[in-house]
Amino acid sequence: MSAYLITNVSVVGGPPTDLLIRDGVVAEIADGLSAPDATVVDGTGLVALPGLVDLHTHLREPGREDAETVESGSRAAAMGGYTAVCAMANTSPVADTAGVVEQVWRLGREAGLVDVQPIGAVTVGLAGERLAELGAMADSAARVRIFSDDGHCVADPLLMRRALEYVKAFDGVIAQHAEEPRLTEGAQMHEGEVSTRLGLIGWPAVAEEAIIARDVLLAEHVGSRLHVCHVSTAGSVEVLRQAKARGVRVTAEVTPHHLLLTDERAETYDPVFKVNPPLRTAADIAALRAALADGVIDIIATDHAPHAVEDKECEWAYARPGMLGLETALSIALDVLGPEWDLIAERMSRTPARIAGLTGHGVDPAPGVPANLTVVDPAARRTIEPAESASRSRNTPYARMTLPGRIVATFLRGEPTVLDGKAVK
Template sequence: MTAYLITDVSVLGGERGDLLLADGLVAAVGPQARAQAEDAETSGDLVTINASGLIALPGLVDLHTHLREPGREDAETILTGTQSAAAGGFTAVFAMANTSPVADTAGVVEQVWRLGRDAGYADVVPVGAVTVGLGGERLAELGAMAESAARVRVFSDDGKCVHDPVLMRRALEYTKAYDGVVAQHAQEPRLTEGSQMHEGVVSAQIGLAGWPAVAEEAIVARDVLLAEHVGGRLHVQHLSTAGSVEIVRWAKERGIKVTAEATPHHLLLTDELARSYDPVYKVNPPLRTAEDVAAVKAGLADGTIDIVATDHAPHARQDKDCEWSAAAFGMTGLETALSVVQHVMVDPGLLTWADVARVMSTEPARIGGLSDHGRPIEVGEPASIVLYDPAVRRTVEPAEHRSRSRNSPYTGLELPGQVRWTFLRGRATVADGELLPKGPLGAPEGPPGSAGKAPR
């Protein structure tokens, strides 16, 4: 395996120094890195990376990704989705269960897991459905999925709410046996029938059916109380309203086992964008008000919201290039997530780079039960690392993205930062900003001319 000497890099935005990655691990940190690199250099398999100006973060982990395979390969495949993930600095993604067939059996989750392993760009961790076929009527094979080769620990009907309180209670109870977590798409279905966007001033003015904040908040409130009652673990997906932030804050103060995520788009975009009637801004839950965005940002800054998760939701062109009411909900997000977080949280001083590592790597890995991701950049730890240039500014152009879909809400927006290198257990998947080609065994090939020096 190629070894990498990374020079003059800032680990988590701190002091600059050197790193040596070898045999899939962080082999040395600081002055020892160059000395130990001499052994690798004599064998001709050392790449030296000048990382001046770059920040090293643990490989990002996305707890909420839609890879669409099996069933909607016209929108995304596990290969293209994990290539998109690697380009965005992610080394592990949790694949949502709303595929066709639904990932509600051991067989389907194992298929997803194996396809991810064969792709080789990021670890794919299947999320198991809570209910059969996402139908909300009876529990899926939770135990079989947990004990399968995929080792499912996160269960979700994302895209649909587990609206039956009895089923939600049972799921919270049963997943305790596997230290699992139920990730809830908080949406009271009766309050959102026919809804198209956030219910408020904008929806009234432009004539689109409104989606009230209370539809999310009512489910969040119910579920934190159910989690307290049975002692189960609840994860609130794509939290989007000020009221939801307050409910989660109250639940944590009470000692309830609840975690929550915010998406990049709910940290930046508002319902004002719906005035364009461009379906690229149609998402579930909907874009909210500026006041909600401010509350979500504050909740992430103070730790009420635990993580950032992309809710990467690719769609084929025909599902978005149509009138608003007929368009699918969802936005892509893997390749822009880190830039958006820098833009709205780091540059204004709301989070440090160490905080970014926590909310985009360490905590998602912990919540999802991944022991070999989200690790500190220390000697002996897995070398799943991203090198990021925060000084670059780029205009978002979805045609340049690795995802099969182009439904990014950031088209034409200038955002900071660029992922320069991504390493998955010591293997480069992105080198000098370019995705590496897939090798014969599924793993990305080493950079061209890997012996010697590679420029930043």
């Protein structure tokens, strides 16, 4: 295997040092290292972090390869500094059987750019009527541990209880898309002043908060693990805060776009800003940022949702919800949190890896650990150009925005997937 010597680099915000990668692991971290056989990477002014881990990625394959494939999504992830992603189940066919999750897992291994860990569906066909093959998916080669009907809420409380009970046997996780469907029928954006002014049917915050409140009670009753996807409201934060204070086994994620963009973006009627759950208010953003900093919200997850041109470049009402996120997430985190490297490592690597049970990921660079890491230039600023994305889709809400930070290198088990800011393969 190749050897790489990253010189004068800050490891998770520490003082500059040298970091040697050999045989797939971090071999040594010390000042003044020398390795004649190693490729030298000048790390002056750069920061090395544990490889980022995304708990919420849509790779679209099988079924919508026109929008994304496992390979193209993996390349976008690597370009964003990720070494592992969890692929959501809303493919076609749905990842509700051992056969489909193993197909996604094998495609990820063949691409070899990031570790792709499939998420299995909770219910057959995401229909919310009967449980999918949770045990078979858990026992498959993909060893699924997280299950979600993301894009659809498991609205039936009895079915949600049974799912929580089932996965408890192998310490699995149910990741809920919190949306009471009877409160969001026909909804186009956040319910508030802007939706009233625009004449669009609104999605009330309580539609999210009510499901989270119900599910934390169910998880508390069962004693099982619940993960809440893409939290978007201040009220949801308070429900989670109270649940954690009681010791409920609940974790939660927030997306980069819900940390930065408000519902006022809908005033342009540009469908790139249509997302599920919708962009909320400045007050919600402030609450989400505070919750992320104090740990009520555990992680940043991208909800990377690529769409083909015809599904986005159309009237707002007919556009599919979703945004790209993998290649810009670390930049948004830097913009929101500043260069708080330990906090960024915790929210974007260590904790998501722990929730997903991904061994070898989410571990700070240290001698003997797998060399899954990313190297970032915090001083760089870049203007987002959709045409330059590694994704097959172009629906980024950050087009032509200038954001901080640039991924210089990403290593997966010691082999570079990105070097000098460019994809290696």
